[in-house]
Amino acid sequence: MNGPGALPILLAGVMLVSLNAYVLMGGADFGGGVWDLLATGERCDRQRDLIAHAIGPIWEANHVWLILVVVLLFTCFPPAFATLAIVLHVPLALMLIGIVLRGSAFTFRTYGGDEVAAQRRWGRMFAIASTITPVLLGICIGAVASLRVGEAAQRIAAAPRAMGAEVRVGESFSSLYIAPWLTPFAVGVGLLALALFAFLAATYLTLEAPDEELREDFRRRALAAAAAVFVIAFGVLIVARLTTPPRGAPPLAALTARWWALPLHLLTGLAAIGAIWALVARRWRLARVAAAAQVTLILWGWALAQYPYLVPPELTIGGAAAPRRTLVLALWALAIGAVLLIPSLAYLFGIFTGAPQAFGHMDRAVERRE
Amino acid sequence: MISDLLAARSQMAMSLAFHILFAVVGIGMPVLMVIAEMRWRRTGDALHLELATRWAKGTAILFAVGAVSGTVLSFELGLLWPGFMHFSGAIVGMPFALEGFAFFTEAIFLGVYLYGWDRISPRAHVIAGMIVAASGTASAVFVVIANAWMNTPRGFRLEDGRPVAIDPVAAMLTPAAFPEVLHMVIAAFAATGFIVAGIHALMLLRDRDNAFHHRALTVALIVAAPAAIVQPLSGDISARYVARWQPAKLAAMEGQFRTERGAPLRIGGFPDERARVTRHAIEIPYGLSLLAFHDPHALVKGLDAVPRENWPPVRIVHIAFQVMVALGTYMALVSLWVVIAALRRRPIADSRALLRAIAIGGPMGFLAIEAGWTVTEVGRQPWIVYGVLRTADAVTPMPGLVVPFITFTLLYCLLGAIVLWLLYLHVHRSPRVPERDAMAPAARRIPA
Ligand code: HDD
Ligand code: HEM
Ligand code: HEM
Numbered sequence: 001m002n003g004p005g006a007l008p009i010l011l012a013g014v015m016l017v018s019l020n021a022y023v024l025m026g027g028a029d030f031g032g033g034v035w036d037l038l039a040t041g042e043r044c045d046r047q048r049d050l051i052a053h054a055i056g057p058i059w060e061a062n063h064v065w066l067i068l069v070v071v072l073l074f075t076c077f078p079p080a081f082a083t084l085a086i087v088l089h090v091p092l093a094l095m096l097i098g099i100v101l102r103g104s105a106f107t108f109r110t111y112g113g114d115e116v117a118a119q120r121r122w123g124r125m126f127a128i129a130s131t132i133t134p135v136l137l138g139i140c141i142g143a144v145a146s147l148r149v150g151e152a153a154q155r156i157a158a159a160p161r162a163m164g165a166e167v168r169v170g171e172s173f174s175s176l177y178i179a180p181w182l183t184p185f186a187v188g189v190g191l192l193a194l195a196l197f198a199f200l201a202a203t204y205l206t207l208e209a210p211d212e213e214l215r216e217d218f219r220r221r222a223l224a225a226a227a228a229v230f231v232i233a234f235g236v237l238i239v240a241r242l243t244t245p246p247r248g249a250p251p252l253a254a255l256t257a258r259w260w261a262l263p264l265h266l267l268t269g270l271a272a273i274g275a276i277w278a279l280v281a282r283r284w285r286l287a288r289v290a291a292a293a294q295v296t297l298i299l300w301g302w303a304l305a306q307y308p309y310l311v312p313p314e315l316t317i318g319g320a321a322a323p324r325r326t327l328v329l330a331l332w333a334l335a336i337g338a339v340l341l342i343p344s345l346a347y348l349f350g351i352f353t354g355a356p357q358a359f360g361h362m363d364r365a366v367e368r369r370e
Numbered sequence: 371m372i373s374d375l376l377a378a379r380s381q382m383a384m385s386l387a388f389h390i391l392f393a394v395v396g397i398g399m400p401v402l403m404v405i406a407e408m409r410w411r412r413t414g415d416a417l418h419l420e421l422a423t424r425w426a427k428g429t430a431i432l433f434a435v436g437a438v439s440g441t442v443l444s445f446e447l448g449l450l451w452p453g454f455m456h457f458s459g460a461i462v463g464m465p466f467a468l469e470g471f472a473f474f475t476e477a478i479f480l481g482v483y484l485y486g487w488d489r490i491s492p493r494a495h496v497i498a499g500m501i502v503a504a505s506g507t508a509s510a511v512f513v514v515i516a517n518a519w520m521n522t523p524r525g526f527r528l529e530d531g532r533p534v535a536i537d538p539v540a541a542m543l544t545p546a547a548f549p550e551v552l553h554m555v556i557a558a559f560a561a562t563g564f565i566v567a568g569i570h571a572l573m574l575l576r577d578r579d580n581a582f583h584h585r586a587l588t589v590a591l592i593v594a595a596p597a598a599i600v601q602p603l604s605g606d607i608s609a610r611y612v613a614r615w616q617p618a619k620l621a622a623m624e625g626q627f628r629t630e631r632g633a634p635l636r637i638g639g640f641p642d643e644r645a646r647v648t649r650h651a652i653e654i655p656y657g658l659s660l661l662a663f664h665d666p667h668a669l670v671k672g673l674d675a676v677p678r679e680n681w682p683p684v685r686i687v688h689i690a691f692q693v694m695v696a697l698g699t700y701m702a703l704v705s706l707w708v709v710i711a712a713l714r715r716r717p718i719a720d721s722r723a724l725l726r727a728i729a730i731g732g733p734m735g736f737l738a739i740e741a742g743w744t745v746t747e748v749g750r751q752p753w754i755v756y757g758v759l760r761t762a763d764a765v766t767p768m769p770g771l772v773v774p775f776i777t778f779t780l781l782y783c784l785l786g787a788i789v790l791w792l793l794y795l796h797v798h799r800s801p802r803v804p805e806r807d808a809m810a811p812a813a814r815r816i817p818a
Contacts, residue, residue, distance in 0.1 A: 057481035060437055064474045070444050071470045074455050075463025082456040085448030089768050096445055097781060100438040104785055107434035111427050112792045156767055177768055322460030323536045329464055337471035344478045351482060351489050 007328070008321035011076045012310070014334055015069055016303050022065035023299060024200065024292050027193075029059045031201025033102060033130020034194070035221060036123060047217060048123065051201075054208045056110060057352045061345065063103070076330055077320040080310040083153045088143065091136050091181050098133030101125055134197045135190035142189025143181035145302060146240075150311045152180040185243055188236035195232050196295050199225035203275065203291040207284045219279055222287070226276050260304060268297040375762055377771035378450040381778055383747065385443055387740055388782045392436030394739060396476070397510055397555070398562020398593065399429040400503035403483075405589050407496055417585050423487070425566075428796050430484050435789055437477065442778070450771070453764035454754050457533065461526050462519045464538040469512035476505040507555055514554045518546035521746070522615050523755050545615050549608040550746075556597050556604050557742065561735025563594025564701060568732015569797055571725045580802055584719055587728075591718070595705035598735075602702050605695070606661065612749075613662035616756060617671040618680060619749035622687035624658055625651065626672045633658040633670035638692055641684045646673070648688070682751040690744035697738040704731050 032051040039047040074081040085092065109122035143149050156176055202222035209215040271294035278287035308316045321327065372380070403425045410418035444466070448455050479501040486495060519525075525541030526533035567590035570583040577583065613620045620626070625641040625648030626633055635658045639651025656666040663670075673681055704727045711718055718724055754761040765771075 057485040060434065060477040061474065061481055063437065063441070064470065064477055067441060067444055067473060068467075068470045071463060071466045074448065074459040075467050076460075078456050078459030078463070081448050081459060082452035085445070085452045085455070086766055086768060089449050089766065089774075092445055092449060093774050093777075096442045097777070099441055100781060100785070103434050103438040104788075107431050108788060108792060111431050112795075173769060322463070326460045326463070326536060326538050329538050330467055333464065333467050333471070337468075337474070341471065341474050341478075344475060348478045348481055351486055 005318060005321075007324065007331070008076070008317045009308075011072065011321075011327055011330060012317045014331075015072045015076075016300070018065050018068045018072065020296055020299055022062070022069065023197075023295060025058070025062040026065055027134065027197040027295070028200040028204050029055050029062055030102070030130045030134045031197035031199070032205070033106075033127045034198045035201055035205070035218075037127035037131055038221075041217070043213060043217060046214060050205060050209060050214055052106075052110065054205060055106070058348060059103070059106065061348060063099075072330065076322050076327055077310055077315075077317070078322060080315050080320040083311050083315060084140075084144070084149065086156060087149045087152045087177065087180055088140050090177055091139050091143075095133055095136035095140070098129045098136060102129035102133060105129060131194065134194045135187075138190035138193030139181050139186045141193070141302065142186035143183070144311055145189070145306060146183060146185050147312050148180035148183065148186075150309075150313050150315065152176055153311070154314065183243065184239045185236065188232065188239050192229065192232045192236055195225055195228040196298070199229055199275075200291055200295060203279065203287050206279070207288055215284075219282070222279050222291075223276065226272070226279070230272075258304075264297065264301050264304070268294060268301065271297055372772055374769055374771040375765050377775040378765045379761065381771070381775040382446060382450055384775070384779055384782065385439065385446055386743065386747075388786070389436065389439040389443055390739060390743065391736060392432050392439060393510065394558045394561050394736070395429065395432045396436045397503075397506040397558040399425060399432070399566075400480075400483075400499055400506055401559065401593055402562070402566060402589055403429065404496060404499040404503060405592060406585070407499060409585075409589070411492060411496070415585070417582050418589075420582065421586050421589065424796070426484055428793060430480075431789060431792055433480060435785060437473075439782070440473075449774075450766055451754065451764045452766050454759065457759055457764070458519075458523075458755060461523075461533060461536050461538060461541045462516050465512040465515040465519075465542055469509045469516075472505045472509035472512060476502055476509065479505070507558075510554055510558060511551050514551045515542050515544075515547050517746070518544050518550045520754065521550070521750060521756050522546040523758050528758070545611055549604070549611045553601070553604045553608045553742075556601050557735065557739050559593050560597035560601055560701060561739055563590050563592075563597060564728075564735040565732050566590035567594050568729050571728040572732070573797070574719050575722065575725050575729065577802065578719065582802070584717075587718060591705075591708055591728075594735075595708045598698075598701040598705040599709070601698055605698060609662055610664075613670070616749070618673065618676045618682060619687065619745075620662060621671060621673045621676070622682045622684045622749055623691040623745060624670075625684065625688045626658065626670055627674060629670065629672040629675050631659065631669050632656045632667050633672075635661060639688070641688050643681070643684050680752060682749050687745055687749045690741045690748070694738045694741040694745065697734040697741070701731050701734055701738070704728060 032055050036048050036051050039045075039051075070081075073084075105122045105125035109119055109126060112118060112122060155171065199222060202218045202225055205218040206215050206222065209218060271290050275287055275290035275294055278284075278290055306312060308318065310317055310320050322330075403422050406418045406422040406425065409415065410422060479498045482490065482498040483495065483502055486498065490498070519541050522544040523541070524544045525537040525539070527535045567587055570586040570590065573583045574580065574587065609620070609623075612623070622641075624633075625636050625639055627641070627646040627648070632655070634653040634655050636648055636651035636653055639648045641648045659668040659670055660666045662668065673684065704724075707724060707727065708718065711721065711724060718728075750756055752760055752762065754764045
């Protein structure tokens with residue numbers, strides 16, 4: 001097989017970096033919602049406040065990483081975008097509903113007045129949507145990796161297309177549009193995504209917490225999430241072994257077969273152990289770095305295993321790439337964008353991380369006047 | 371049961387119509403907030419600070435709904451129109467990618483602006499507000515450039531139905547781009563300014579010397595009036611580009627079935643597609659030729675010059691256009707009245723008639739925007755990319771599209787109702803400050 005040129009690989013790499021940023025930052029915001037749902041004990045309100053304050057100023061910026069992935073995908077790899085959008089219509093639409101409810105409920109709670117009952121209601125909606133959305137994101141990724149999406153796309157394309165798009169002979173709606181993603185493996189990856197996001201969030205929150213008690217709350221939660229990650233990852237591995245037919249193996253098999261597989265696994269394991277050790281030893285900063293590294297390595301492992309495919313078994317990075325001129329321009333746009341963006345993001349996070357006691361908020365600004 | 375194609379079109383139209391309301395607020399409100407904040411910093415008048423913070427709160431809600439509904443749109447381009455994205459992604463993805471960066475800047479500095487009142491210096495705070503305003507405008511510019519390409523596609527050649535020789539820069543500089551962008555950006559300021567002015571005019575009608583609403587009305591009109599006055603001129607530029615590049619759309623807008631020289635301008639009326647006439651319109655002789663080509667004897671192509679299967683839905687386009695122009699004329703006239711009152715140094719709130727006229731005009735900008743987009747989008751039918759790709763060929767093969775259409779419609783109805791309720795509570799709680807107490811020496815201390 002001809003390898004793709006350097007340019008498409010570079011852009012696919014940028015997409016992966018954006019997805020990585022989304023998972024590390026946006027993912028943690030979703031994880032925050034999970035801990036809002038699971039807030040318990042006498043400090044339950046304070047836990048929720050801490051989460052809200054940590055997410056408030058940054059979630060909309062974190063969310064744009066996902067949009068960047070989508071626009072890069074349809075600009076640089078249009079056939080891949082079309083294929084994913086056709087086969088994964090249902091889970092993507094459900095994920096969008098989750099995104100809509102999460103974002104709006106969070107904002108309604110923050111700005112929608114101080115009625116306690118209403119606040120509760122929005123809080124609950126925010127928490128539930130935050131929990132469901134990552135599962136759907138993970139399901140989409142798992143479905144692509146298991147080859148089911150690519151195969152369904154071939155079957156959809158094979159049938160002659162009629163106006164009104166009726167279902168093809170021998171196929172049903174569910175065989176083409178549900179079965180490819182509602183598999184034990186894909187759902188397993190969905191749950192794994194949820195556990196990882198919750199793990200990230202709890203680990204980050206130990207650093208944001210204003211006092212020891214809250215910090216310990218989130219330390220315990222982070223350790224519990226780490227255990228969940230371990231169990232689910234193991235389960236997914238077993239499911240993959242049991243359910244993936246040999247012919248459909250490449251991306252998954254690559255995770256054990258290629259030369260980089262062993263070092264990658266070792267590194268991931270090291271990061272995971274490092275994160276847990278740091279949490280046990282209360283080394284908060286180290287825990288944050290190690291947790292982020294662990295999640296990053298898992299994501300890159302998936303990407304490497306799929307290489308050179310975007311949507312296996314057919315669409316490769318090279319085969320789906322837009323013409324050279326488009327890719328060059330996209331790269332220029334990215335370079336200029338990065339020059340504007342990186343200092344701005346640094347500024348935002350610089351203003352708002354740490355020192356949570358001094359939450360800057362316009363209400364305070366107005367209150368202080370009185 | 372409606373067909374899948376119709377369901378997809380309806381879902382797209384509904385999602386866009388919903389998103390545009392919030393997007394427009396995201397463009398206009400930062401400007402109002404920045405003006406209010408700068409006035410506070412200059413005069414020390416605490417009411418202006420109050421205004422800036424209250425507007426910021428309302429905007430935060432609307433902005434979040436704009437962000438999530440925009441996310442839905444970028445996915446829907448693929449979920450509903452994979453054929454379109456497959457065809458045009460490489461050609462017209464560029465403005466979307468640039469828009470992505472505009473969103474980033476906007477979201478980052480909105481976070482700084484909303485949450486940074488007492489964390490950064492006053493100057494930095496005002497600058498953050500200005501960046502939010504500029505990047506909101508930039509995102510509108512880029513997305514409308516993408517839409518302009520759909521109206522006047524450039525930057526590629528067709529070979530066996532596939533695009534080759536793709537040039538994304540040429541695809542951004544299409545004939546439709548300048549008029550559409552200009553008209554849309556002005557529309558955003560006119561619509562936001564008018565809705566805010568309308569709300570505060572309404573409050574002043576009830577509570578005549580509430581200084582808070584006086585300030586708010588003034589700031590809103592500073593933005594709304596100039597925009598509404600120039601909007602008909604920019605609409606004229608748009609109409610002339612449509613006349614030149616999309617004759618079928620112009621014919622539908624005007625209910626012009628016959629190709630003729632010296633075509634009349636029709637005001638109102640109902641086009642009858644079967645009989646190919648527009649009835650009950652007031653006709654101004656030579657008006658259309660004059661407006662569209664600046665020559666009373668210019669030849670205007672009618673729908674008879676277009677094959678029947680390529681007609682857009684004439685009645686919808688014609689009526690939507692009439693509605694937009696009527697609303698635009700009203701807003702421009704009221705704005706002229708405001709300018710005259712200001713030139714004569716009359717406080718606006720002294721004239722109840724003027725307050726009433728402004729209050730009535732409040733929602734009109736938003737209605738005109740919906741009507742205008744109906745003209746643009748429905749007038750482009752049956753093409754998704756004008757003259758190149760038919761909408762019917764771009765739709766997803768997935769059946770049962772009526773289900774997502776209904777689901778998202780219900781979701782947006784719910785969201786819309788909640789947002790309206792929260793805004794109602796928000797406005798309802800505005801402070802009551804009699805004019806004589808307004809200049810109390812409060813504010814300077816705060817976020818400095
Ligand atoms: C505040 C809103 C507003 C107001 C007062 C007006 N318009 Fe408008 N109009 C829009 C908001 C708008 C819009 C929603 O923003 C559109 C849709 C696409 C676009 O570029 O702008 C539009 C489209 C649009 C088009 C179609 C462009 C196309 O198909 O690409 C024409 C010809 C006009 N307008 C003309 C006018 C005229 C002659 C007006 C005179 C009063 C007018 N508009 C007032
Ligand atoms: C926000 C303001 C907009 C509104 C209210 C709007 C309205 C509409 C409407 C009413 C339709 C359905 C037309 C029909 O099927 O008869 C439509 C279709 C569509 N619009 Fe827009 N539009 C807007 C802006 C845009 C922009 C900026 C883009 C792209 C960059 C866009 C892309 C599309 C697409 C892809 C379709 C579906 C295909 C089609 O029906 O032609 N729209 N829109
Ligand atoms: C003429 C029509 C449009 C205008 C003027 C417009 C403008 C804007 C603006 C100003 C925002 C900032 C958020 C806000 O203020 O609430 C926004 C958000 C967004 N828009 Fe639109 N938009 C339009 C149509 C579209 C279309 C067709 C798409 C999708 C293809 C889209 C995708 C988005 C996305 C993804 C966001 C979220 C960005 C974020 O997370 O901050 N918009 N839009």
